Amino acid sequence: MTRPTCPHPARFGVFDSGLGGLSVLKALRQRLPASELIYVADSGHAPYGERSDAFIQQRSEVVARFLVEQQIDVLVIACNTATAVAAQSLRAQWPDLPVVGVEPGLKPAVAQSAQGRVGVLATEGTLRSEKFQRLAASFADQATLVLQACPGLAGAIEAGDVDALAVRERVEACCAPLRQQQVDTVVLGCTHYPFVAHHIQAALGSDVTLIDTAEAVARQAERLHLAMPAKGHSSSRSSNARTPSGALAVQLYTSGSVTGLRDIANRWLDFDCEVSMLPMPR
Numbered sequence: 001m002t003r004p005t006c007p008h009p010a011r012f013g014v015f016d017s018g019l020g021g022l023s024v025l026k027a028l029r030q031r032l033p034a035s036e037l038i039y040v041a042d043s044g045h046a047p048y049g050e051r052s053d054a055f056i057q058q059r060s061e062v063v064a065r066f067l068v069e070q071q072i073d074v075l076v077i078a079c080n081t082a083t084a085v086a087a088q089s090l091r092a093q094w095p096d097l098p099v100v101g102v103e104p105g106l107k108p109a110v111a112q113s114a115q116g117r118v119g120v121l122a123t124e125g126t127l128r129s130e131k132f133q134r135l136a137a138s139f140a141d142q143a144t145l146v147l148q149a150c151p152g153l154a155g156a157i158e159a160g161d162v163d164a165l166a167v168r169e170r171v172e173a174c175c176a177p178l179r180q181q182q183v184d185t186v187v188l189g190c191t192h193y194p195f196v197a198h199h200i201q202a203a204l205g206s207d208v209t210l211i212d213t214a215e216a217v218a219r220q221a222e223r224l225h226l227a228m229p230a231k232g233h234s235s236s237r238s239s240n241a242r243t244p245s246g247a248l249a250v251q252l253y254t255s256g257s258v259t260g261l262r263d264i265a266n267r268w269l270d271f272d273c274e275v276s277m278l279p280m281p282r
């Protein structure tokens with residue numbers, strides 16, 4: 001089957017509490033190479049998953065407003081925690097803006113689990129949210145779900161060295177209970193975790209299947225984009241900078257360290273990015 005090609009490249013705004021959403025950005029770039037991508041890492045306020053709902057909502061709104069000001073066509077919340085806590089209020093605030101969220105991939109996990117024993121690794125914020133509780137309840141009769149919060153893991157990944165001892169210790173602490181429960185499938189329910197999938201896989205054993213939803217999120221963003229009427233806004237808004245090869249550069253903004261994000265982007269992404277500070281007051 002041939003994939004539909006995008007008739008009108010769009011501008012996508014993408015955000016996460018920090019670096020984790022870069023896993024989604026990678027999938028978006030692969031799927032929508034002609035579109036403009038603007039990413040905000042709210043690293044100055046990460047991790048979201050151990051904060052109050054009010055804090056997560058307030059930060060999500062600040063970051064989304066910045067992206068809306070960049071005249072984006074689609075907002076991608078590349079954060080399970082922000083989606084669970086703030087997606088509804090962002091949709092209410094910008095009712096005309098298509099919003100794609102990300103949630104732990106219980107559906108594909110339950111569908112592929114041979115033993116019906118599924119582990120979910122996610123932040124405390126995601127697991128306690130009503131949205132996730134409803135999602136989990138809808139699969140309760142189909143599989144045994146073992147929910148595992150991972151305090152400290154996203155924060156350790158934010159430090160940038162995914163092979164650091166602190167990261168490996170956190171991974172081991174989060175995976176041990178899932179091993180004990182003999183799950184055969186594990187959902188990576190936080191966009192930071194794909195960057196440590198190799199450690200998670202080693203801690204759980206090679207028989208366990210890991211589920212990541214980055215691809216599915218990119219497909220959903222593409223679907224929404226294809227359903228949108230062409231706006232022809234190339235003349236009404238400035239276009240992002242181009243790389244020497246003529247490709248559109250991906251714009252990255254951070255509320256944390258610009259050098260830190262630039263360094264991570266160079267190591268984790270296989271395309272050119274321009275990195276800037278998220279303008280103040282943020």
Ligand code: DGL
Nearest residue numbers: 020047048049080081191
């Ligand atoms: N990457 C985020 C998620 O998908 C949150 C990590 C955090 O800031 O706690 O939930």
